[in-house]
Amino acid sequence: MRIECPICGSRDRREFYYRGDAIALARPAPEAGDDLWDGYLHLRDNPAGQTRDLWQHESGCGAWLVVTRNTVTHVVQAVELASDVKRAMA
Ligand SMILES: [Zn+2]
Numbered sequence: 001m002r003i004e005c006p007i008c009g010s011r012d013r014r015e016f017y018y019r020g021d022a023i024a025l026a027r028p029a030p031e032a033g034d035d036l037w038d039g040y041l042h043l044r045d046n047p048a049g050q051t052r053d054l055w056q057h058e059s060g061c062g063a064w065l066v067v068t069r070n071t072v073t074h075v076v077q078a079v080e081l082a083s084d085v086k087r088a089m090a
Helices: 034-042 082-089
Strands: 002-005 009-012 017-021 050-056 064-070 076-081
Touching: 002 064, 002 076, 064 082, 076 082
Parallel strands: none
Antiparallel strands: 002 009, 017 050, 050 064, 064 076
8 A cells, every 4th residue: 555645755655654543532531440541542443444544654754644545445545734634623
């Protein structure tokens, strides 16, 4: 799979660090209890189809990216700078 970094261009996905779902996980309060912390730390969805994930171009420019891709076909549909996505949401 290749990812089109908006800064560096097309690169192999092994240059990128996968952080997870781009929808921010709500970090529980320190006193939230074991069940909430267990879910926050260990439980993740594993959807088949389109996802929006947060990746960092770790071996390149270091930019954080929001990658829209299909987990079944591995087709990357869009790559955006996370800073642009955050600014658009503000
Ligand atoms: Zn880059």
